[in-house]
Amino acid sequence: MPMLKNPSTKYRLFKPIDLPNRQWPTKTLDKVPRWLATDLRDGNQSLVDPMNSEQKWRYFEMLVGLGFKEIEISFPSSGDTDYDFTRRLVDTPDVVPHDVALQVLSPCRQDLIKRTVEAIEGAKNAILHLYLATSPCFQQIVLSQSEEEGIVLAVACTKFARSITKDNSSTRTHWQYEFSPETFSDTSMDYAVKICEAVKAAWEPSESNPIIFNLPATVEMSTPNVYADQIEYFCQHITEREKICVSLHCHNDRGCATAASELGQLAGAQRVEGTLFGNGERTGNVDLVNLALNLYSQGIHPGLDFSDINSVIDIVEESNNIPVHARTPYGGSLVQCAFSGSHQDAIKKGFQARKYQGLPEKDLWQIPYLPLDPQDIGRTYEAVIRVNSQSGKGGVAWVIQRHLELDLPRGLQVAFSKIVQREADARSKELLPREIVKLFENQYHLKVNPRFTLVDYSITPDRSMTPLPDGAPVEGQQIRSQNTQNSMRRFDGVLDFDGTEHKISGIGNGALSSLANALHSVRIDLDVAHYSEHAIGSQKSRNVKAATYIECTAAGSNERVWGVGIHEDVVQASLNAMLSAASLFISSRPNTPMPIQH
Numbered sequence: 061m062p063m064l065k066n067p068s069t070k071y072r073l074f075k076p077i078d079l080p081n082r083q084w085p086t087k088t089l090d091k092v093p094r095w096l097a098t099d100l101r102d103g104n105q106s107l108v109d110p111m112n113s114e115q116k117w118r119y120f121e122m123l124v125g126l127g128f129k130e131i132e133i134s135f136p137s138s139g140d141t142d143y144d145f146t147r148r149l150v151d152t153p154d155v156v157p158h159d160v161a162l163q164v165l166s167p168c169r170q171d172l173i174k175r176t177v178e179a180i181e182g183a184k185n186a187i188l189h190l191y192l193a194t195s196p197c198f199q200q201i202v203l204s205q206s207e208e209e210g211i212v213l214a215v216a217c218t219k220f221a222r223s224i225t226k227d228n229s230s231t232r233t234h235w236q237y238e239f240s241p242e243t244f245s246d247t248s249m250d251y252a253v254k255i256c257e258a259v260k261a262a263w264e265p266s267e268s269n270p271i272i273f274n275l276p277a278t279v280e281m282s283t284p285n286v287y288a289d290q291i292e293y294f295c296q297h298i299t300e301r302e303k304i305c306v307s308l309h310c311h312n313d314r315g316c317a318t319a320a321s322e323l324g325q326l327a328g329a330q331r332v333e334g335t336l337f338g339n340g341e342r343t344g345n346v347d348l349v350n351l352a353l354n355l356y357s358q359g360i361h362p363g364l365d366f367s368d369i370n371s372v373i374d375i376v377e378e379s380n381n382i383p384v385h386a387r388t389p390y391g392g393s394l395v396q397c398a399f400s401g402s403h404q405d406a407i408k409k410g411f412q413a414r415k416y417q418g419l420p421e422k423d424l425w426q427i428p429y430l431p432l433d434p435q436d437i438g439r440t441y442e443a444v445i446r447v448n449s450q451s452g453k454g455g456v457a458w459v460i461q462r463h464l465e466l467d468l469p470r471g472l473q474v475a476f477s478k479i480v481q482r483e484a485d486a487r488s489k490e491l492l493p494r495e496i497v498k499l500f501e502n503q504y505h506l507k508v509n510p511r512f513t514l515v516d517y518s519i520t521p522d523r524s525m526t527p528l529p530d531g532a533p534v535e536g537q538q539i540r541s542q543n544t545q546n547s548m549r550r551f552d553g554v555l556d557f558d559g560t561e562h563k564i565s566g567i568g569n570g571a572l573s574s575l576a577n578a579l580h581s582v583r584i585d586l587d588v589a590h591y592s593e594h595a596i597g598s599q600k601s602r603n604v605k606a607a608t609y610i611e612c613t614a615a616g617s618n619e620r621v622w623g624v625g626i627h628e629d630v631v632q633a634s635l636n637a638m639l640s641a642a643s644l645f646i647s648s649r650p651n652t653p654m655p656i657q658h
C-alpha cells in the first residue's frame with residue numbers, strides 16, 4: 061500500500077497578507093456584478109477539441125440569450141478559427157446586440173495585439189484584454205523578467221494598444237481596456253498595485269469609461285478569505301478607484317472558486333469572469349451558473365436567465381464535449397432529487413405544507429432540502445423524489461400521489477413501502493416511477509383482476525330485520541352510512557374466485573360490511589379496521605372517481621391487509637377495495653383451504 065509522502069519540504073503554506081482592518085467579513089453579498097462569460101476563450105482554450113466556428117456561434121447566441129452583456133469571444137491571435145470567428149461576428153449585421161461588448165484577449169506582444177485589434181475593429185463595443193504574469197514564479201521561470209521589466213512591458217503594450225484603439229481617429233469601435241496581472245493571487249500586493257498604477261497612467265481611463273483590472277487567481281493558491289484580503293488590499297491601495305472596475309477571475313484548483321468569487325465581491329470587486337458550469341483550465345473557471353443562482357436563491361435577480369437550464373446544459377455539453385456532473389450546483393441532474401427516506405419525507409411534507417397549510421409568508425420558498433424551486437430553472441417536481449433501497453414510505457407515497465393521484469393513508473404507505481423496499485433491495489437499483497406504479501397496481505389489483513371478482517350483486521335494505529350474524533362487521537365511524545332509516549343492508553351476489561363462481565350473501569350495516577359478512581361463506585373472515593376515501597380526477601372534466609382504502613384484520617389473528625378500490629361509484633369503489641384486500645389476504649396464505657363451493 062503506497063503511503064502519501066510527507067509534503068512539508070515539497071509544498072509551502074501560503075503566506076497570507078497582513079490586513080488588520082479588513083472590512084469584507086461583515087459585508088453581505090446583495091449586488092449583482094458585471095458578468096463576463098469567458099467560455100469561448102478560457103473555456104475553449106482548455107478543451108481537448110476547441111470549438112469550431114459553428115459551435116462558437118451557437119454558444120455565443122446562447123450567451124446573449126441568457127443576458128450576458130460582456131462576452132470574451134476569442135484569442136484572435138491564436139489562429140484562423142478564432143480570428144475568423146471574431147471577424148464574422150463583427151461583420152454580420154444584427155447578431156451582436158448594441159448593448160453587448162465583445163472581449164478579446166492578447167498577450168503583451170505588439171504583433172499579437174495588432175492582430176487582435178484587427179480582428180475586432182468595427183465592433184460596436186469592444187474590450188481589449190491584455191495579460192502579463194506578475195508573480196515571482198512566473199516572472200522568473202516563464203518570462204525571465206524582473207519586476208521592473210514587467211512594468212515596462214505592460215506600459216509599452218498598453219500605450220501601443222491605446223494608439224491603435226481609442227486614440228485611432230478612424231476607429232468605429234467604442235473601446236474598453238482590461239489588464240490582467242496574471243497570477244495576481246500569487247503576486248506581491250504592492251507589486252500588483254504598482255504595475256496596475258503604471259498601466260492606468262498609460263491608458264488614462266475616465267469615470268465614464270473605467271479601466272478593468274482583472275485580478276485572477278490564475279491558479280487557486282489559498283483559502284478564499286486570503287483571496288478576499290488581496291482584493292480588498294488592492295481596492296484600498298489603487299488610486300482613482302472611481303476610474304477602475306475591479307474584476308475577478310477565479311480558477312478552481314482547490315475547489316473554492318465560487319467562495320473566492322463571492323468573498324472577492326464583498327471585498328470590493330464589481331465584475332466577475334467565469335464560465336457556465338465552470339469549464340476552464342484544469343479544474344475550471346468559476347461557475348457562473350452557480351454564482352448567479354446563488355444570488356437568485358437569496359432573492360436577488362442576477363440579470364441572467366437560467367429558467368430553462370436543461371437547454372443550456374445541452375448546448376454546453378455538446379460544445380465542450382464534457383458532461384455537466386450530476387452533482388454540479390443547481391444544474392446537475394441529481395441536484396433537485398432525493399433518494400433517501402428522511403429527505404423524501406421532509407420534501408413531501410414541505411410540499412404538503414405549501415399546498416394545504418396557510419404558511420405565514422405563503423410565497424416564500426420553504427421546502428426542506430431544496431434551496432431552489434426546481435420550476436424556477438425549468439425543472440419539474442416529478443423527479444424531485446426518486447426511489448431506491450434507501451427510500452422510505454414518504455418517497456413511495458409521493459410517486460403514487462404524483463402518478464396516480466392517490467393520497468395513501470399512512471398505514472398503506474407503510475405496507476406498500478415494504479413491498480417497494482424488498483423489490484429495490486432485490487434488484488439493487490433504482491425503481492422507476494412506472495415500475496412503482498405497476499407494483500402498486502399489481503399488489504392492489506387495480507389493473508389486474510383480483511382473485512375475487514363480483515360477477516353480479518345487489519344490495520338491498522334488509523327488511524327481515526335479521527339479527528346480525530356472529531362476527532358480522534359493524535362499520536366504524538369513518539364508514540359511510542348507506543341508510544339512516546334502516547341501518548341493515550343485505551348483500552346478494554355471485555363471486556368469481558379464481559374462475560369458479562360462488563353465490564354469497566351477507567348482512568351488515570352498510571354495503572361494505574354486508575359484503576364482508578358475505579365473504580364469510582367463502583372462508584374469508586376479515587374485519588374492517590380502517591376506511592378512507594377521496595376523490596380523484598378533475599371536477600371540471602367530470603372525470604371524478606372515488607379512491608377507497610380499507611385495512612382489514614383477519615379474524616382471530618394479527619394479520620392485516622390493505623385493499624384499494626377506484627371507481628366512478630363510491631359504493632363500488634369500496635366493494636372493490638374489499639375484494640382487493642380479500643385477494644391479498646388469500647394470496648398471503650397459500651395453505652388456506654379453497655372456499656366452500658355453493
Ligand SMILES: CC(=O)SCCNC(=O)CCNC(=O)[C@H](O)C(C)(C)COP(=O)(O)OP(=O)(O)OC[C@H]1O[C@@H](n2cnc3c(N)ncnc32)[C@H](O)[C@@H]1OP(=O)(O)O
Binds near residue numbers: 105137242
Ligand atoms: C492564463 C491564461 O489563460 S493566458 C491565455 C492562454 N491562452 C492561450 O495560450 C491560447 C492561445 N495561445 C496561442 O495560440 C499561442 O500560445 C500564442 C499565439 C499566444 C503564442 O504562441 P507562440 O509564439 O508559439 O508562443 P508559445 O505559446 O510557445 O509560448 C508563449 C511565449 O509567450 C510568452 N508569454 C507568456 N505570457 C505572455 C504574456 N502575457 N505576454 C507576453 N508574452 C507572454 C512566454 O514567455 C513564451 O515566450 P518565449 O517563447 O520567449 O519563451
Ligand SMILES: CC(C)C(=O)C(=O)O
Binds near residue numbers: 279
Ligand atoms: C488571461 C487571464 C485572465 C487568465 O485567464 C487567468 O489568469 O486565469
Ligand SMILES: [Mg+2]
Binds near residue numbers: 309
Ligand atoms: Mg483563466
